[in-house]
Amino acid sequence: MGGILSNLKSTVIAGFVLTVLMVVVVVGLTGEGAPGGSNWIAFMWRWLHVLSAVMWIGLLWYFNFVQIPNMPNIPDDQKPAISKVIAPAALWWFRWGAMATIVTGLLLARGNGYLMEAMTLGLTDGVAKHTAIGIGMWLGIIMWFNVWFIIWPNQKIALGMVEADADAKAASARKAMLFSRTNTMLSFPMLFAMVSAQNIF
Numbered sequence: 001m002g003g004i005l006s007n008l009k010s011t012v013i014a015g016f017v018l019t020v021l022m023v024v025v026v027v028g029l030t031g032e033g034a035p036g037g038s039n040w041i042a043f044m045w046r047w048l049h050v051l052s053a054v055m056w057i058g059l060l061w062y063f064n065f066v067q068i069p070n071m072p073n074i075p076d077d078q079k080p081a082i083s084k085v086i087a088p089a090a091l092w093w094f095r096w097g098a099m100a101t102i103v104t105g106l107l108l109a110r111g112n113g114y115l116m117e118a119m120t121l122g123l124t125d126g127v128a129k130h131t132a133i134g135i136g137m138w139l140g141i142i143m144w145f146n147v148w149f150i151i152w153p154n155q156k157i158a159l160g161m162v163e164a165d166a167d168a169k170a171a172s173a174r175k176a177m178l179f180s181r182t183n184t185m186l187s188f189p190m191l192f193a194m195v196s197a198q199n200i201f
Contacts, residue, residue: 042111049104056097056147057187059090064184068177083159091155098147102140109137129201136193143183143190150179 004010027034034040067082067090074082109115114133117124121138122131156162158173 038111042108045104045108045111049101049108052097052100052104055093056101057191059094059097060180060183060187062090063094063180068180087155087159088161091152095147095152098144102144105137105140109133127201129197132193132201133197136190136197139186139190139193143186146179146183151176151183154179 004014023033023035026032067087071079071082106115109118114130117127117130118134118137121134122128154172154176157164158169158176160169164172
C-alpha cells in the first residue's frame with residue numbers, strides 16, 4: 001500500500017480503480033446503475049465536471065486562503081521555493097482545472113438538452129432551474145476568462161516567467177491577486193447557483 005501512496009500517479013490510478021470496483025459492487029448488489037445508455041453518459045460528464053471543479057476551486061481557495069495570506073510570513077530566502085516551484089505547478093493545475101470544468105460543464109448541459117436555455121438564463125422557457133444553472137454557468141465562464149486571460153498572464157510576469165522590471169512584477173502580482181480574489185468572491189454564488197439548480201428548483 002505504501003508503494004501506491006508514495007507515487008501520485010499510482011494513487012490517482014488506484015482512486016479510479018476503486019471507483020470502478022464501487023460501481024461493480026453497487027450494480028451487483030442492487031441490479032441498478034449499470035453502465036450504458038444516455039443517462040450513464042450524462043452522469044459521467046457530471047462526474048468529470050465535478051472532479052475538474054474540485055481541482056479548480058480547491059486551488060483557487062488554496063491560493064486565497066493559504067498561499068497569499070501567508071507569503072508575508074515566509075522569510076525572503078525561502079520565497080523562491082514558492083515562486084519558482086510550488087506556484088507554477090499549482091497554476092498549471094489551476095488553469096487546466098478551469099478549462100476542464102468549463103468544457104465538461106458545457107458538454108453536460110448540451111448532452112442534457114438545456115445548454116441554450118441555461119445560456120439565456122431561462123428567458124426562453126421561464127424554467128427557474130435553467131435560470132439558476134445559467135447564472136452559475138455565466139459566473140463560471142467569467143471566472144474561467146479571468147484565469148486564462150488576466151490571472152495567468154499577470155502571474156507569468158509576477159513569477160518572472162516573462163521578463164519585466166520590479167515595478168511591473170509588483171503591479172502584475174497585485175492585478176493577479178485582485179482577480180483571484182474576484183474569482184473567490186464569485187465562487188460562492190456560482191456554487192450556490194449550480195447546487196440550487198439540482199436541489200431546489
